[in-house]
Amino acid sequence: MNGSSAVQSTVSFRDAQIEMAHGAGGKASRRLVEGLFAPLLYADRNAPLGDSGSVQIGDATVLITTDSFVVRPLTFPGGSIGDLAVNGTVNDLAVSGARAQAMVATFVLEEGLPTSILEQEVRAMARALDVAGVPLVGGDTKVVERGKADGMYVTTTGIGEPMPFVHLDPRSVRAGDKVLLSGPIGDHGITILLARNELDLEADLCSDTRCVLPLIETMVESAGPGIRWMRDPTRGGVATTLNELARDCGLAIALNEEEIPIRMEVRGACELLGLDPLHIANEGQFLAVVAPEYATAALNALHGVEGGEAAVLIGEVRTEPACAVVVTARYGGSRIVDMLVGDSLPRIC
Amino acid sequence: MQYVDEFRDPELIRKASDEIHRLADAGRHYRIMEVCGGHTHAIYRFGLKDLLPENIDLIHGPGCPVCVLPMGRIDDGLAVAKGEGMIFAAFGDMMRVPGTSGSPLEHKAKGTDVRIVYSPADALQLARKNPEKHVMFFAIGFETTAPSTALTLMRAKSEGIGNFSVFCNHVTIVPAIRAILDSPDMRLDGFIGPGHVSTVIGCRPYEWIARNERKPVVTSGFEPLDLLQSIVMLLRQLHAGEARVENQYKRVVAWEGNTAALKVMAQVFQLRPYFEWRGLGFISQSALKIREEFAEWDAEQRFPIPGTRVTDPKAAQCGEVLKGVLKPSQCKLFGKECTPEHPIGALMVSTEGSCAAYYSYEHRKSTAMVASIASVA
Numbered sequence: 165m166n167g168s169s170a171v172q173s174t175v176s177f178r179d180a181q182i183e184m185a186h187g188a189g190g191k192a193s194r195r196l197v198e199g200l201f202a203p204l205l206y207a208d209r210n211a212p213l214g215d216s217g218s219v220q221i222g223d224a225t226v227l228i229t230t231d232s233f234v235v236r237p238l239t240f241p242g243g244s245i246g247d248l249a250v251n252g253t254v255n256d257l258a259v260s261g262a263r264a265q266a267m268v269a270t271f272v273l274e275e276g277l278p279t280s281i282l283e284q285e286v287r288a289m290a291r292a293l294d295v296a297g298v299p300l301v302g303g304d305t306k307v308v309e310r311g312k313a314d315g316m317y318v319t320t321t322g323i324g325e326p327m328p329f330v331h332l333d334p335r336s337v338r339a340g341d342k343v344l345l346s347g348p349i350g351d352h353g354i355t356i357l358l359a360r361n362e363l364d365l366e367a368d369l370c371s372d373t374r375c376v377l378p379l380i381e382t383m384v385e386s387a388g389p390g391i392r393w394m395r396d397p398t399r400g401g402v403a404t405t406l407n408e409l410a411r412d413c414g415l416a417i418a419l420n421e422e423e424i425p426i427r428m429e430v431r432g433a434c435e436l437l438g439l440d441p442l443h444i445a446n447e448g449q450f451l452a453v454v455a456p457e458y459a460t461a462a463l464n465a466l467h468g469v470e471g472g473e474a475a476v477l478i479g480e481v482r483t484e485p486a487c488a489v490v491v492t493a494r495y496g497g498s499r500i501v502d503m504l505v506g507d508s509l510p511r512i513c
Numbered sequence: 514m515q516y517v518d519e520f521r522d523p524e525l526i527r528k529a530s531d532e533i534h535r536l537a538d539a540g541r542h543y544r545i546m547e548v549c550g551g552h553t554h555a556i557y558r559f560g561l562k563d564l565l566p567e568n569i570d571l572i573h574g575p576g577c578p579v580c581v582l583p584m585g586r587i588d589d590g591l592a593v594a595k596g597e598g599m600i601f602a603a604f605g606d607m608m609r610v611p612g613t614s615g616s617p618l619e620h621k622a623k624g625t626d627v628r629i630v631y632s633p634a635d636a637l638q639l640a641r642k643n644p645e646k647h648v649m650f651f652a653i654g655f656e657t658t659a660p661s662t663a664l665t666l667m668r669a670k671s672e673g674i675g676n677f678s679v680f681c682n683h684v685t686i687v688p689a690i691r692a693i694l695d696s697p698d699m700r701l702d703g704f705i706g707p708g709h710v711s712t713v714i715g716c717r718p719y720e721w722i723a724r725n726e727r728k729p730v731v732t733s734g735f736e737p738l739d740l741l742q743s744i745v746m747l748l749r750q751l752h753a754g755e756a757r758v759e760n761q762y763k764r765v766v767a768w769e770g771n772t773a774a775l776k777v778m779a780q781v782f783q784l785r786p787y788f789e790w791r792g793l794g795f796i797s798q799s800a801l802k803i804r805e806e807f808a809e810w811d812a813e814q815r816f817p818i819p820g821t822r823v824t825d826p827k828a829a830q831c832g833e834v835l836k837g838v839l840k841p842s843q844c845k846l847f848g849k850e851c852t853p854e855h856p857i858g859a860l861m862v863s864t865e866g867s868c869a870a871y872y873s874y875e876h877r878k879s880t881a882m883v884a885s886i887a888s889v890a
Contacts (some may be wrong), residue, residue, distance in 0.1 A: 183622045191854055230608055347720035363631055438864075495526035495737060497560025499874040505853050508617070509605035511864065512631060513580050 174342055190504030191446070194408075195221025212334060212412060214460050215395060216260040216272060216324070227262040227371070228393070229253055230321040236314045238281065240359035242351075246288025249318040251375050252398070254296045259383070259394040260379040260498070261332050262324030267293070268302040269320045274313040281318065289318075296375045298322070327381070329388045334412035336392045340479040342459040343417060344452045345374070346379060346466065347474035349402055350430035353444035353508075367429035372448035378451050379472045380450065387466035390458025396450045400504040403442035405451060406489045409504040419479035419501075423492040439510030443504045453481060465502030518765075520736030521559075528608075529741035530564040536748040545747060546699055546837060548690060549578030549707035549734055550865030557874035568858065569744065572861075573838030573867030575689040578654045578705050579606050580866040581790045582583045582682055583861040585821035587612035590651045590680050591620050593816045600626045602636035603651040604658075610862045613823055633658075633665035633679070640669075641676035647676045649812050652683055657709040659683040660774035660802060663781035666807050680812040681803050684788060686710050687718050688799035692790075694726055698838050703747045704742065706732035706761050713778075715770025716758050734762040738776040776780040781807060789822075791859040792831035827860035835866060841871040848872060 177199030185192035193390035216229035532617035621627035636650035729750040733743035788800030803811040851857040860868035
């Protein structure tokens with residue numbers, strides 16, 4: 165489940181029907197999870213809703229997470245649904261401070277899906293599992309009638325072992341902590357938007373889908389005790405993820421706009437379509453809040469590992485404005501950045 | 514990025530900001546209206562108020578086409594769209610705008626075939642691809658988007674595409690400015706003229722504002738430096754006691770506008786005698802109607818239209834905010850009943866609406882609202 169504050173006990177979800185916005189990862193998703201699922205289903209009402217849940221089995225603590233992948237088109241520059249399905253779950257565990265130990269997968273296949281496509285996706289999953297070093301130990305398959313699914317949906321569930329000396333909790337975040345971002349944002353969301361061919365726009369751009377576990381392990385080795393919080397800014401983007409953090413810690417997240425790495429192609433598409441790159445989905449990046457005395461160590465560690473070269477400190481935690489994300493531009497103007505409301509829709513007129 | 518970075522250059526922006534501080538007479542309060550919703554959005558998006566002296570108030574004008582569209586028109590469009598075999602096509606801007614029975618997106622969830630398009634030409638292409646369906650393009654926008662709707666109608670006619678129509682809600686900016694100026698509680702010193710609209714209509718249509726109302730107008734671009742420079746130009750005129758129309762956005766806007774686009778619009782559209790504006794009421798000759806020659810592609814002539822009239826809730830003070838009498842946060846419903854997720858008033862529905870822009874980018878800078886926000890609606 166996405167979203168991470170302590171949970172209300174009564175059902176408060178009043179929306180009359182489910183709309184696409186409820187799955188977009190922004191405010192509506194949060195309302196659904198916190199207002200309906202959590203009060204009725206979430207076991208520990210005092211625990212924050214994070215990217216994974218923690219289970220005590222005997223003396224061992226195990227982290228568990230699950231994620232469904234519904235993406236159109238199935239393949240896109242830089243990846244496919246198979247890559248996403250494995251990386252997404254490995255990454256959710258990694259940003260929870262755990263190494264994935266095993267995974268199961270469920271396939272919902274649409275009648276008429278060519279076997280060649282299915283095989284291609286299964287091979288993509290196998291490669292991604294191999295890279296992450298995670299065994300797949302079970303699964304399930306269902307087939308639905310033609311027209312009932314976009315070719316295929318995949319759900320993966322993973323369990324992970326906590327990394328030693330890592331204690332992540334949004335409530336441990338303090339004013340003065342640094343906000344670290346692993347690399348350029350918006351690549352995945354804009355790649356998918358362009359791959360749908362609904363826009364007369366082309367760009368030399370790839371999804372950033374990848375396993376971030378090696379990056380996080382390296383950072384943890386150098387700065388483990390200083391890492392207070394981590395999250396991968398998938399749906400809803402960096403803005404939504406950091407707003408959740410701001411709310412959970414009751415503090416302000418202040419970002420320097422010029423420090424936020426955004427590729428020219430992503431910026432261009434966002435400028436044209438009236439989208440905010442901070443709201444665009446990522447599949448291979450993570451955010452971390454690091455105690456100031458560990459910030460340089462964390463950054464240096466990432467710079468020394470392949471794929472971590474673009475990591476950067478993008479801002480810091482402050483006391484005011486509480487519960488908000490504020491972005492300051494190079495020329496001095498500042499703005500509040502809210503969670504994504506509904507789906508990110510392009511502005512034309 | 515060319516045409517972007519140079520207009521966000523910190524050094525140049527600092528100079529412009531310094532110049533505004535130098536020019537602004539400390540003993541005077543300036544009320545400048547930016548007409549265009551794109552400007553409103555940019556002012557908040559770029560945090561420009563941080564760079565202005567306190568005695569310059571930017572009043573947000575009527576130029577957000579989504580905000581000024583009456584709910585009844587949305588109801589009418591969605592009522593037609595419910596018909597068998599219909600596809601309702603509109604810009605993304607329209608998708609969350611509520612009618613009385615919900616927004617296009619909510620109707621989509623209930624089964625109406627709603628599609629987001631990026632241009633009217635895309636909607637026409639949808640009609641070509643779906644010959645068994647009827648595609649109705651729900652057209653919105655000022656003179657900025659009207660020419661592309663006009664061209665699309667001409668193409669539909671020349672190609673004889675029978676399964677396509679336009680539900681026309683195009684409006685014109687000048688009558689709305691006139692309505693604002695005619696309002697008795699309005700005190701404005703000058704206007705930041707619309708940028709995109711002016712690429713089509715040019716700067717000449719604003720000359721009466723300078724001549725008759727003695728208020729300066731500066732047509733402006735949308736980048737931080739554009740807007741600051743426009744304010745400098747306005748202050749210089751005010752300082753000199755002048756009232757002229759000036760063009761800051763010369764890299765895009767020609768004084769005479771885009772004559773080819775104007776010609777196409779004149780061929781396809783005529784003025785409606787009057788049209789309702791949300792928050793402003795009925796304004797004469799303020800909207801476009803599809804000409805008789807294109808009746809076959811005019812959804813209002815082709816389908817029975819309920820002609821729904823909806824009055825906004827009395828508690829929503831959109832009209833006052835629209836005219837700059839109230840600031841968004843001074844409306845009784847702002848941030849409480851009325852939020853971008855559940856807009857009650859017109860100005861909260863689009864990110865270009867002043868209330869939505871203020872809500873998204875500005876008001877939490879003051880901490881008073883924090884409590885109500887933190888407990889997500």
